[in-house]
Amino acid sequence: MRTYTKSAAVLLLCLCSSRASAWHPASYYYTPDYLALKRQIMEEFAHAPAGKFSEFIRRRPPDRGGGQKVLALTFDACDARRHGYNKALIDYLRAEKIPATIFVTGLWIDANRQAFMELAKDPLFEIEDHGLQHRVCSVTGRGMYGVKATKGLGGVIDEMELNARKIQELTGRRPVFFRSATAYTDELSRKVAQRLGMEVVSYDVLSGDAMRESAQQMSRNIINGAREGGIVIMHANHPKWPEVQALKLAVPVLRKRGYTFARLDSFTLH
Numbered sequence: 001m002r003t004y005t006k007s008a009a010v011l012l013l014c015l016c017s018s019r020a021s022a023w024h025p026a027s028y029y030y031t032p033d034y035l036a037l038k039r040q041i042m043e044e045f046a047h048a049p050a051g052k053f054s055e056f057i058r059r060r061p062p063d064r065g066g067g068q069k070v071l072a073l074t075f076d077a078c079d080a081r082r083h084g085y086n087k088a089l090i091d092y093l094r095a096e097k098i099p100a101t102i103f104v105t106g107l108w109i110d111a112n113r114q115a116f117m118e119l120a121k122d123p124l125f126e127i128e129d130h131g132l133q134h135r136v137c138s139v140t141g142r143g144m145y146g147v148k149a150t151k152g153l154g155g156v157i158d159e160m161e162l163n164a165r166k167i168q169e170l171t172g173r174r175p176v177f178f179r180s181a182t183a184y185t186d187e188l189s190r191k192v193a194q195r196l197g198m199e200v201v202s203y204d205v206l207s208g209d210a211m212r213e214s215a216q217q218m219s220r221n222i223i224n225g226a227r228e229g230g231i232v233i234m235h236a237n238h239p240k241w242p243e244v245q246a247l248k249l250a251v252p253v254l255r256k257r258g259y260t261f262a263r264l265d266s267f268t269l270h
């Protein structure tokens with residue numbers, strides 16, 4: 001529960017809106033109850049090893065999809081300061097009535113508040129946690145692909161939990177899944193996510209958008225990688241990337257083959 005009053009929250013938001021970025025001051029995030037939780041978790045995991053660092057920390061459950069030809073299209077909304085919002089992609093998903101899961105960072109939320117609120121209100125879309133500052137969650141500080149890592153165990157908790165709280169406060173729904181920036185993370189971070197009530201999610205099908213592949217190649221990647229309960233990874237924060245064109249090629253083929261699409265929270269994951 002938040003401990004500051006509504007008027008204090010409004011004041012903080014006003015102070016913040018006067019800056020170029022809508023980024024909240026530390027007092028917005030570091031509430032006494034959050035700090036107490038963080039201290040407790042740091043004590044619990046103080047002597048735990050980092051474990052393996054990988055894109056695929058957890059094995060794919062064999063029954064995911066429940067025998068159904070169902071795919072989860074997932075889209076990361078990473079750092080909007082340099083990129084933005086692929087509205088055409090969202091318009092396409094709405095027009096085709098394709099449910100999707102969107103992993104958002106705190107950075108992206110603050111730069112796209114209105115779009116974020118619209119997405120969160122639409123039952124077609126599931127909002128999940130992509131970290132407060134788009135950091136690779138690694139207790140040893142190991143980054144990936146030039147993306148910075150969190151600092152220590154405390155940094156991992158901040159990255160996961162502060163964004164989960166931010167999403168919950170804005171939407172009324174707490175995320176149940178966490179995807180680390182770049183999808184790389186370590187085993188201890190996964191345990192921390194579970195302690196916070198979230199499961200770490202990676203992907204099964206790499207669309208190739210982040211490798212700047214063509215729409216044709218991306219559609220081939222998605223079609224060829226499709227399997228029961230498969231999780232496809234794409235991005236929603238690059239308006240110039242060809243996700244829409246790729247989906248326009250892939251979706252009719254997948255539907256012909258009997259595939260349907262579902263939000264990740266409707267899957268059997270455990």
Ligand SMILES: [Zn+2]
Pocket residue numbers: 076077078079130134180181182
């Ligand atoms: Zn990302």
